[in-house]
Amino acid sequence: MQKDRIESIYFLRLFAMLMVVLVHTTGIFQSVFSEGSMEFGVYHFINRIIRLEAGIFIMITAMVFFYKYIDKKMTVPELKDYYKKRALYIVVPYLLWALFYEAFSLYIGAVPLNFAEMTWRIIQGESFYQLHFIFLIVQFYLVFPIILFVAQKVPVFKKYMWVFGIAIEIGYYFFDQTFKLIPFSIFLSSLGPYLLGAWIGTYYKEQRSLIYRKTNVAWAVFALAAGVTTVFLHYHLYTVSTFVLPGYVYLIMNLSYILSGSYILFRLTEVVCDKWPAIIPYVQRVAVYSFGFYLLHPFILKLVAQFIPAPEGYWFHLFILLRYVSTIVLCYLVIWFTHKYFVRPGLLFGKLPRRAPSILETPKVSTENKRTGT
Numbered sequence: 001m002q003k004d005r006i007e008s009i010y011f012l013r014l015f016a017m018l019m020v021v022l023v024h025t026t027g028i029f030q031s032v033f034s035e036g037s038m039e040f041g042v043y044h045f046i047n048r049i050i051r052l053e054a055g056i057f058i059m060i061t062a063m064v065f066f067y068k069y070i071d072k073k074m075t076v077p078e079l080k081d082y083y084k085k086r087a088l089y090i091v092v093p094y095l096l097w098a099l100f101y102e103a104f105s106l107y108i109g110a111v112p113l114n115f116a117e118m119t120w121r122i123i124q125g126e127s128f129y130q131l132h133f134i135f136l137i138v139q140f141y142l143v144f145p146i147i148l149f150v151a152q153k154v155p156v157f158k159k160y161m162w163v164f165g166i167a168i169e170i171g172y173y174f175f176d177q178t179f180k181l182i183p184f185s186i187f188l189s190s191l192g193p194y195l196l197g198a199w200i201g202t203y204y205k206e207q208r209s210l211i212y213r214k215t216n217v218a219w220a221v222f223a224l225a226a227g228v229t230t231v232f233l234h235y236h237l238y239t240v241s242t243f244v245l246p247g248y249v250y251l252i253m254n255l256s257y258i259l260s261g262s263y264i265l266f267r268l269t270e271v272v273c274d275k276w277p278a279i280i281p282y283v284q285r286v287a288v289y290s291f292g293f294y295l296l297h298p299f300i301l302k303l304v305a306q307f308i309p310a311p312e313g314y315w316f317h318l319f320i321l322l323r324y325v326s327t328i329v330l331c332y333l334v335i336w337f338t339h340k341y342f343v344r345p346g347l348l349f350g351k352l353p354r355r356a357p358s359i360l361e362t363p364k365v366s367t368e369n370k371r372t373g374t
Helices: 008-026 038-049 053-069 076-107 117-122 132-152 155-159 159-177 186-204 205-210 213-241 247-275 277-287 292-309 313-340
Strands: none
Touching: 008 038, 008 053, 008 247, 008 277, 008 292, 008 313, 038 213, 053 132, 053 186, 053 247, 076 117, 076 132, 076 292, 132 155, 132 186, 132 292, 155 159, 159 186, 159 247, 186 205, 186 247, 205 247, 213 247, 247 277, 292 313
């Protein structure tokens, strides 16, 4: 018997998608405003406080699969099917877009033509600034069966996965600082949000029963305080360099923000799904394109920036907003058009529904139980 779908996943994907585009849209403030100005400080705050997006994407990646597989034995045929789907809908789109961005970078003169360097960039997820995250997600897909096996066989690990995630991530930081053996981003550096998602997926029913608890206020306050502190530390440690602290201080504070912020957003989106289920289909039709947004938006943003300037002064705020909205709309239209009119759109934008949702059509709200995706 299949389990009911975790509907909050769509809201979390949508929020993370919107945040990642906003991070990259507002990033230009560093070259427009002078360091130390009020505008620089405000945009630095906006640009850093929304950096939950990676943690949310990592969390929901684990949440979906642990929710589906925690009570199942991963047989050899199931394992083959799992890796086949991941290769088709994650690795293939990644490689195609990595090659596209290599060609694009060569066209705009950002890199010279060097096949050895290009190959190494593709392997490390460095063909364009957003692709390092896909490289990280691929690693999580590869190690998922191993982590699942450990969770199924070791009760204490299963019960406290989020604690193990924090400990391993911090431990890896000190290991990497000491030995510096791995020259690229490895999944161990983001294991905190992943094992938090694995823990939520494993105990989803129990966690869903807590969504109306008064502890929501405490989690929200803690997440906000941790977020503001993280932004403050980043500004003074790595932006204006007004004081020095050990790197692990920022790591622990940032990890606290990512985990608490992602967790409270999970609870709040569950509340939204419970109170207003009629809006779920509207969110779903955009959220299913979140992977496509992540792959496509840097190119669209580059194009939009050619027509919408970002001048210093009052007009900067309006034009940045126009850039952001234009990028979101154009990304959606490009992905939707590809989905509707091209064969095998999943090879470009990851796994998609069989039918492209109509932009203007009112979604039908089914009263039947929704099912988990893969």
